[in-house]
Amino acid sequence: MSVQREQIESIVAEVLKTLSATAPLTSPAIETGDWGVFEQLEQAVAAATAAYQQINTIALREKVVGIMRQAARDNARRLAEMAVEETGMGRIEDKVKKNLLVADRTPGPDFLSPSAISGDTGLTLVENAPWGVIASVTPSTNPAATVINNAISMISGGNSVVFAPHPAAKWVTQEAIRILNRAIHAGTGINNLLVCVREPSIEVAQRLFTQEGINLLVVTGGEAVVEAARKTTNKRLMAAGAGNPPVVVDETADISRAAESIYTGASFDNNIVCADEKEIIVVEQVADEFKRALSACGAVEISPEQADTIARKVLIDYPGPACRPNPKWVGRDAAEIAAAGGFSVPESCRLLFVDVGRDVDNVFARLEQMMPLLPVLRADTFDEALEWALILERGLLHTAGLHSRNIDHMDAMAKKINSSLFVKNGPHLAGLGAGGEGWTSMTISTPTGEGVTNARTFVRLRRCTLVGSFRIV
Ligand code: NAD
Numbered sequence: 001m002s003v004q005r006e007q008i009e010s011i012v013a014e015v016l017k018t019l020s021a022t023a024p025l026t027s028p029a030i031e032t033g034d035w036g037v038f039e040q041l042e043q044a045v046a047a048a049t050a051a052y053q054q055i056n057t058i059a060l061r062e063k064v065v066g067i068m069r070q071a072a073r074d075n076a077r078r079l080a081e082m083a084v085e086e087t088g089m090g091r092i093e094d095k096v097k098k099n100l101l102v103a104d105r106t107p108g109p110d111f112l113s114p115s116a117i118s119g120d121t122g123l124t125l126v127e128n129a130p131w132g133v134i135a136s137v138t139p140s141t142n143p144a145a146t147v148i149n150n151a152i153s154m155i156s157g158g159n160s161v162v163f164a165p166h167p168a169a170k171w172v173t174q175e176a177i178r179i180l181n182r183a184i185h186a187g188t189g190i191n192n193l194l195v196c197v198r199e200p201s202i203e204v205a206q207r208l209f210t211q212e213g214i215n216l217l218v219v220t221g222g223e224a225v226v227e228a229a230r231k232t233t234n235k236r237l238m239a240a241g242a243g244n245p246p247v248v249v250d251e252t253a254d255i256s257r258a259a260e261s262i263y264t265g266a267s268f269d270n271n272i273v274c275a276d277e278k279e280i281i282v283v284e285q286v287a288d289e290f291k292r293a294l295s296a297c298g299a300v301e302i303s304p305e306q307a308d309t310i311a312r313k314v315l316i317d318y319p320g321p322a323c324r325p326n327p328k329w330v331g332r333d334a335a336e337i338a339a340a341g342g343f344s345v346p347e348s349c350r351l352l353f354v355d356v357g358r359d360v361d362n363v364f365a366r367l368e369q370m371m372p373l374l375p376v377l378r379a380d381t382f383d384e385a386l387e388w389a390l391i392l393e394r395g396l397l398h399t400a401g402l403h404s405r406n407i408d409h410m411d412a413m414a415k416k417i418n419s420s421l422f423v424k425n426g427p428h429l430a431g432l433g434a435g436g437e438g439w440t441s442m443t444i445s446t447p448t449g450e451g452v453t454n455a456r457t458f459v460r461l462r463r464c465t466l467v468g469s470f471r472i473v
Pocket of ligand 1: 201273274
């Protein structure tokens with residue numbers, strides 16, 4: 001049998017490819033590595049593949065999750081400080097709260113339960129199987145909290161995770177990965193359940209969309225990345241996209257409670273949480289009373305002229321249809337935003353607001369600007385307020401809120417708004433388990449519909465049927 005030169009070269013290339021794919025699993029550099037941070041994407045995926053195969057018992061997953069919770073609690077402040085220092089966004093104290101929230105209230109493996117169907121023809125078992133290696137693209141706005149939250153949810157489902165950090169938050173994202181990996185290794189000997197590359201970029205994130213060895217792609221970010229993933233990925237996609245959550249205050253609301261809720265929610269982490277209140281729509285009859293109550297909480301009302309001056313500084317291409325937030329100003333303190341407008345507010349002020357009347361097209365209402373500056377719109381009636389809320393939510397299917405004691409209003413808005421989260425009479429954060437019932441997540445899957453993600457989101461359902469036996473009745 002004669003073998004052509006090309007065939008030999010092709011066989012050699014194949015063997016080398018196989019060797020390089022398996023080498024990282026045994027290479028000492030990768031066993032210890034830099035606690036999950038790799039030079040090459042292929043190395044990271046290979047290490048994560050080896051890692052998830054090691055968490056093959058529920059007891060081990062529970063142990064790993066317990067270890068991660070503790071490590072996240074112990075490092076909540078350090079990671080919060082790093083995030084603010086690196087990204088310039090948000091508030092340290094709020095980020096500490098966010099890190100603790102995800103450490104404590106992200107559900108673990110106990111959230112998964114198999115189910116059984118028993119009948120005359122036998123028994124069928126439905127089990128929660130891992131996807132294997134999950135790719136998770138993470139935002140700059142909640143860098144550490146998203147790693148902690150995704151790690152707990154995805155490992156609970158028996159998976160490992162390749163993260164694609166936002167380049168502007170790479171140090172803190174990588175440090176969160178290292179901290180969790182070190183703690184897991186110390187407690188179980190397993191490394192690399194969480195991995196990423198040392199130099200994250202949009203290009204590396206895009207390679208993950210089609211990277212071999214990954215079956216599920218989870219994207220947490222704005223509209224552009226969700227669109228890019230939708231267009232190119234050949235994997236199952238779960239997308240946690242942008243929002244522009246409106247909150248309506250009607251004439252029946254407990255006004256001081258509504259003002260306190262909105263002040264707390266909209267100013268949390270300087271408004272960079274995707275679910276935070278982004279525009280307030282008040283029914284005219286109570287608008288002045290509401291504004292006084294909001295000011296009493298510590299918010300400062302600014303004039304439309306001052307808002308315009310701020311917009312020229314903090315938005316790109318303003319005025320104009322393509323205007324958008326300047327990332328340098330996203331998540332800055334209210335005092336810094338005020339200074340951009342040429343005036344000062346007390347350091348204690350966490351929120352600015354501007355009365356824009358009936359201007360639904362106002363730039364601060366239309367844009368998801370993620371700054372602690374909210375427009376207050378005045379609608380004639382609740383029906384009009386709801387109509388505006390629908391316009392401003394833009395079908396993003398994210399979050400909306402209502403302050404009301406009218407059950408018909410609650411019912412009407414719940415049905416029409418069609419958002420993944422709908423929060424009544426509390427800060428929107430309550431919908432993420434902070435002051436409301438339910439678990440938390442930093443990945444609220446909106447356009448693809450998985451909602452507030454958890455361990456159950458990140459498993460494949462597998463069915464096993466036995467015909468004619470194993471029933472006990
Ligand atoms: P971003 O969209 O700029 O970046 C998110 C991630 O996507 C980053 O890792 C970035 O590197 C990557 N990315 C961006 N464009 C890409 C492209 N074209 N191809 C491949 N990768 C790309 O978002 P951000 O500023 O970091 O975060 C804020 C945005 O994320 C807001 O719109 C917010 O509403 C949204 N968000 C949503 C949720 C949710 O759970 N639904 C949670 C947090 C943030």
